[in-house]
Amino acid sequence: MKLSPARSLRTYLGGKLIEELHGAAEPKDSHYPEEWMISVVSSRTAGREEDGLNKVDLPDEDITLKELVDASPEDFLGKAHTEKFGNKTGVLVKLIDSAERLIIQTHPDKEKALELFGSAYGKTECWHFVGGREINGAVPHVYVGFKPGVTREQWKTLFDQQDVQGMLDCMHKYDVQHGDTFLIEAGTPHAIGAGCLLVEIQEPTDYTIRMERTSPSGLEIEDYLIHQGIGFEKMFDIFRYETLDREETLKRWQVEPAVLREGDGSREIEIIGYKQTPCFRMTMVEVEQKAEISGNGVFYGVYILSGKGALTTNGTQQSVKKGDQLFIPAGVASFTIENQGDEPIMALRLFGPQVG
Numbered sequence: 001m002k003l004s005p006a007r008s009l010r011t012y013l014g015g016k017l018i019e020e021l022h023g024a025a026e027p028k029d030s031h032y033p034e035e036w037m038i039s040v041v042s043s044r045t046a047g048r049e050e051d052g053l054n055k056v057d058l059p060d061e062d063i064t065l066k067e068l069v070d071a072s073p074e075d076f077l078g079k080a081h082t083e084k085f086g087n088k089t090g091v092l093v094k095l096i097d098s099a100e101r102l103i104i105q106t107h108p109d110k111e112k113a114l115e116l117f118g119s120a121y122g123k124t125e126c127w128h129f130v131g132g133r134e135i136n137g138a139v140p141h142v143y144v145g146f147k148p149g150v151t152r153e154q155w156k157t158l159f160d161q162q163d164v165q166g167m168l169d170c171m172h173k174y175d176v177q178h179g180d181t182f183l184i185e186a187g188t189p190h191a192i193g194a195g196c197l198l199v200e201i202q203e204p205t206d207y208t209i210r211m212e213r214t215s216p217s218g219l220e221i222e223d224y225l226i227h228q229g230i231g232f233e234k235m236f237d238i239f240r241y242e243t244l245d246r247e248e249t250l251k252r253w254q255v256e257p258a259v260l261r262e263g264d265g266s267r268e269i270e271i272i273g274y275k276q277t278p279c280f281r282m283t284m285v286e287v288e289q290k291a292e293i294s295g296n297g298v299f300y301g302v303y304i305l306s307g308k309g310a311l312t313t314n315g316t317q318q319s320v321k322k323g324d325q326l327f328i329p330a331g332v333a334s335f336t337i338e339n340q341g342d343e344p345i346m347a348l349r350l351f352g353p354q355v356g
Helices: 016-021 065-071 073-077 079-085 110-117 152-161 164-169 223-227 246-253
Strands: 006-008 034-037 092-097 125-132 141-146 171-175 181-184 190-192 196-202 258-263 266-272 281-287 290-294 300-306 308-313 316-321 325-328 334-339 345-351
Touching: 016 092, 065 073, 073 079, 092 300, 125 266, 141 181, 141 246, 152 164, 164 171, 171 246, 181 246, 181 266, 266 290, 281 290, 281 334, 334 345
Parallel strands: none
Antiparallel strands: 006 034, 034 092, 092 196, 125 181, 125 196, 141 171, 141 190, 258 266, 266 281, 281 345, 290 334, 300 325, 300 345, 308 316, 308 334
16 A cells, blocks of 8 residues: 655754655755654644654545554554554654754653653664765764763753753764664664754654754754653653763664575665564665565565556556555565666565564
8 A cells, every 4th residue: 555655843954855755846954854654653743743644645535544554453464463562563664854963862762661651662763874965064974872971960961051062972973874774772862963864763652852952953942842741850761871982882783784685686685673673674675677575464664765666466556656655464465566767676665563
């Protein structure tokens, strides 16, 4: 099933590269810098809760993927998945284009999410960079993890003083390029820098603890969006005050791709797998000619990053192109994708949490 793009209002500017990907005549940055994929998750932005919910792309229909899944979870998600996770997909995916640095932040792990928000899911996430641009002469970059010596008391003092540069100096800064992948476990302090185009796969929540009262572009951040309703003291319980040096941090959080299969004009690469985290999995299928994609009785998503072609399931064919996203129900045993363009098809496969 094709899904309509779901753009979500955020506190930071971006989105121009997403509009370019969709072929917009006049792409521009705005406060809609994210496109959410296979999403059954509502945004935490008050009054904009519907932003994050994907709708099924059908003529004369107005129905969300969440409504379909809620109505028949086993059919759409798979028996093995629903027995373990109920009617929740357990995953959320975003395409993010940052024209400015994102606010310094972290997210709760499962234990803190349950304790403080009554949620079965925290927000461990993974970043896979698929492009970018220079902003004011700076190449794409990220901030990840505490440097040696940082303490909770120091971190809270920097917040109270709103010493943003001091907070940035507490974290490791890395330049990033197309193909780089980082796993960011819940509780790890981080910030995505300006100029990054990435796919973020994550646990399906929007709980974000923010460390800045004003965004880099000057937007004032209300208290609720900073502490998510738990207060300024408890929000510091969510950070993990683990400190590592620069090389240890890279070894801990950067993920190397692994080729799963190759031949007959296609190959599949695992970007992040269950050996790194049980929370999600993501692969990249590269199709020069034609490929058959097999399922395993559990749903997944597909996002076309480049190229165009035809997708065939049980004799039914539909066209796909750059920017299309699809939800593959559990009952689809396999489909074929045939390249009909001048460049390879690059398609992400997006999986929920580990079942077995």
